[in-house]
Amino acid sequence: SQQGEEDPQALSIQEGENATMNCSYKTSINNLQWYRQNSGRGLVHLILIRSNEREKHSGRLRVTLDTSKKSSSLLITASRAADTASYFCATDAGGGYQKVTFGIGTKLQVIP
């Protein structure tokens, strides 16, 4: 079963606006990673946040993690048409297996 669930499943915004995507998961995690996928192509790694971290930034991306609520959010500021893609969260439950479980994803459309 899927560990993470993204919310919303689809999001459409105007260029320049901010986009926020949320991810909830069910069990304790070692870390959580966000990925972008353009139209059925490979996954691009965006950010990894560890369970003892609360917030991370990378360029226009900001990720937060609330382990008490078992949730994470990805904020893309000043969105561009090129940000149009599907975004997935993936959780590593630890235990030494190093495998990640993916959520269902959010389809983001940025309208020029």
Add this chain to the structure above:
Amino acid sequence: SAVISQKPSRDICQRGTSLTIQCQVDSQVTMMFWYRQQPGQSLTLIATANQGSEATYESGFVIDKFPISRPNLTFSTLTVSNMSPEDSSIYLCSATHRGETQYFGPGTRLLVL
């Protein structure tokens, strides 16, 4: 970071045949994995490719259907056997080093007719 390549990038196959997908990583990694992404869906883990031993399969996936090899630290193959149209998916290889960032290959788009 690790750069992962996959071959072939896409293929169209007839039902009943088999296809072997290759995954090459440009640096030594500890773990390699194979995922399937069905049309419009998220990624589902097929198995962990173990170096020099049998792969560890997730529930719903079996070795007879998806035999996997990993002869060394940087190379793995996934075979999709006795294919049916339901096997039409993107197959992705991933790798991680010591439990940190998991990197993905560009994927192999498979269409089974």
